[in-house]
Amino acid sequence: MNRERGIHEYFATDPERADREAWGRKSEPSSRRGFLSGLAQLSAVIGAEIVFARFMPTGLIPAAYANSSQPFRIQGKNGLTLLNDRPLNAETPAFLLNDDVTPTERLFIRNNGVPPQGVNTLRWTLTIDGEAVVNPKTYTLADLKKRFTPISKQLTLECGGNGRFEFDPPAKGNQWTLGAVGCPRWNGARLKDVLEDCGYQENAVYIGYYGADTHLSGKPDKLPISRGVPMNKALEEESMIAWGMNGYDLHEMNGYPLRLVFGSWPGSTSGKWLKRISVRDKIHDGPKMVGKSYRVPCTPVAPGSNVADADMCIIESMPVKSLITYPESGIRHPSAKPLHLHGHAWAGDHKVRALHASIDFGQTWRKARLQKPANRLAWQNWDLSVEFPNPGYYEVWARAVDETGRSQPMVVPGWNPKGYLNNSCHRIAVYAA
Ligand SMILES: Nc1nc2c(c(=O)[nH]1)N[C@H]1C(S)=C(S)[C@@H](COP(=O)(O)O)O[C@H]1N2
Numbered sequence: 001m002n003r004e005r006g007i008h009e010y011f012a013t014d015p016e017r018a019d020r021e022a023w024g025r026k027s028e029p030s031s032r033r034g035f036l037s038g039l040a041q042l043s044a045v046i047g048a049e050i051v052f053a054r055f056m057p058t059g060l061i062p063a064a065y066a067n068s069s070q071p072f073r074i075q076g077k078n079g080l081t082l083l084n085d086r087p088l089n090a091e092t093p094a095f096l097l098n099d100d101v102t103p104t105e106r107l108f109i110r111n112n113g114v115p116p117q118g119v120n121t122l123r124w125t126l127t128i129d130g131e132a133v134v135n136p137k138t139y140t141l142a143d144l145k146k147r148f149t150p151i152s153k154q155l156t157l158e159c160g161g162n163g164r165f166e167f168d169p170p171a172k173g174n175q176w177t178l179g180a181v182g183c184p185r186w187n188g189a190r191l192k193d194v195l196e197d198c199g200y201q202e203n204a205v206y207i208g209y210y211g212a213d214t215h216l217s218g219k220p221d222k223l224p225i226s227r228g229v230p231m232n233k234a235l236e237e238e239s240m241i242a243w244g245m246n247g248y249d250l251h252e253m254n255g256y257p258l259r260l261v262f263g264s265w266p267g268s269t270s271g272k273w274l275k276r277i278s279v280r281d282k283i284h285d286g287p288k289m290v291g292k293s294y295r296v297p298c299t300p301v302a303p304g305s306n307v308a309d310a311d312m313c314i315i316e317s318m319p320v321k322s323l324i325t326y327p328e329s330g331i332r333h334p335s336a337k338p339l340h341l342h343g344h345a346w347a348g349d350h351k352v353r354a355l356h357a358s359i360d361f362g363q364t365w366r367k368a369r370l371q372k373p374a375n376r377l378a379w380q381n382w383d384l385s386v387e388f389p390n391p392g393y394y395e396v397w398a399r400a401v402d403e404t405g406r407s408q409p410m411v412v413p414g415w416n417p418k419g420y421l422n423n424s425c426h427r428i429a430v431y432a433a
C-alpha cells in the first residue's frame with residue numbers, strides 16, 4: 001500500500017522543505033510569516049485572505065492542509081482512513097464522527113495481530129481463571145446473555161496512541177491523527193457481575209485478558225497483546241463484557257463476538273475477541289503490559305530522551321480532549337450567515353466542565369453549549385454558533401476543560417517515547433465567502 005502520510009509527516013520530517021513549499025520561501029524562525037511576500041504566498045496557497053493573520057502562531061501548519069486521507073474499504077465500515085494493512089489499523093476522519101452515538105461503520109479499528117476467522121458463536125466460550133479467583137468458570141456466549149443482567153452504555157473508546165502523528169521526534173507505530181476514538185453504545189453484561197459469580201480473593205490486584213487473535217509472526221505460542229486493568233476499574237459499574245454495539249452484534253474487526261470495554265481508559269485495555277480473563281494477584285504481565293507499551297515516563301522527560309523501563313508508568317484514565325465534528329475542515333461558508341459548530345468532548349474518568357472555541361487563533365474564546373454525558377464515561381456533545389466578520393480564511397479552534405480544571409494544551413503536550421496521550425486542541429479550516 002501507499003504509505004504516504006501527507007502534510008504532518010512532511011512537516012515533521014523535513015520542516016525546512018515543507019516550510020519552503022508551503023510558504024514559498026526559506027524558513028526564518030524569527031520572522032516567519034513576516035507578512036508581505038510570505039503572507040501573500042500563504043494566502044495564495046490557501047486560496048483566501050487569512051483574516052486574523054496577525055494572530056497566527058509561528059510554525060503553525062494551516063488546518064486547511066490537514067486532510068490527506070486514503071479511502072479504505074471493508075464491509076461494515078465506511079469512510080475510514082487506512083493507516084496500516086497488517087495488522088489492520090484504520091481511523092475515522094473527524095467530520096465522520098459527528099453522530100452523538102458513533103455508528104458501528106464509523107468506529108476505528110486497531111488490531112495488533114490477526115483477528116480470528118470463522119468465529120462460531122455457538123461454541124465461543126469465556127473462561128475466568130487466575131491466581132486470585134475463587135471458582136474458575138467457563139461460560140458460553142448463551143450463558144452470559146442468559147445469566148447476567150444485560151446493560152447498555154455509551155462508552156468512549158480511544159486508543160492511547162491517538163494523535164501520535166504530532167510528536168517530534170516522531171514515535172514509531174501507527175501515525176494516528178485524530179480519529180482513533182469513538183463512543184458507541186455497547187450491549188453486554190457488567191464485568192463485575194461475572195467476576196462476582198466466580199468470586200475473587202482478597203489478594204486480587206488486576207485482571208488480564210486473552211483474546212482469540214493470533215500473533216503476526218504466525219507463532220502459536222506468541223500473543224499479540226494481553227492487557228488489563230486494576231481490580232477497582234474492573235469492578236466499576238461501567239466496566240463491561242460486551243457482545244453488541246448499537247443493538248447489533250459487534251463488528252468482526254471490533255472484537256466479534258465478545259470483548260471488554262473500559263470507557264475512558266486506553267483502548268488497549270478493552271480486549272477484543274475475548275476468550276479468557278485471569279484474576280491476578282499482581283499487576284498483569286502479558287505482552288504490551290510491560291516494557292514501554294502503553295506507558296509514559298513517570299516524570300516528564302526532554303523530547304527524544306531514552307527512558308528506562310523502570311521509569312515508565314502505566315497509562316490509566318485518558319486526558320481531557322475534544323473534536324470539532326461539524327463542519328468538515330476546509331468548508332466554504334457564507335460569511336453573512338452564522339455557522340453552527342458541533343463536536344464532542346471527553347475527559348477520561350472525569351466530566352468535561354466546559355468547551356470554548358475561537359475563530360481568531362486563540363485571541364478570544366466563546367463558551368459552547370455543553371451537554372451532560374449519556375452516562376458516566378460517555379463523551380459529551382457541544383455546539384456553538386459562530387459568525388465570521390469578513391470573507392476569508394479562518395481557523396476554528398476548540399478547547400475543553402475538565403471538572404478538575406485541567407485544559408487541553410493548544411499544542412502537542414509532553415513528549416514520550418511511544419507517542420501516547422496527545423490531547424492538543426483540534427482545529428479546522430473555514431473559508432468564509
Ligand atoms: N485481542 C485484542 N484486543 C485488543 C486489541 C488487539 O489487537 N487484540 N487492540 C487493542 C487496542 S490497542 C485498542 S486501541 C482497541 C481498539 O478497539 P477497536 O479496534 O474496536 O476500535 O482494542 C484493544 N483490544
Ligand SMILES: [Mo]
Pocket residue numbers: 110158159160161266267268
Ligand atoms: Mo490502542
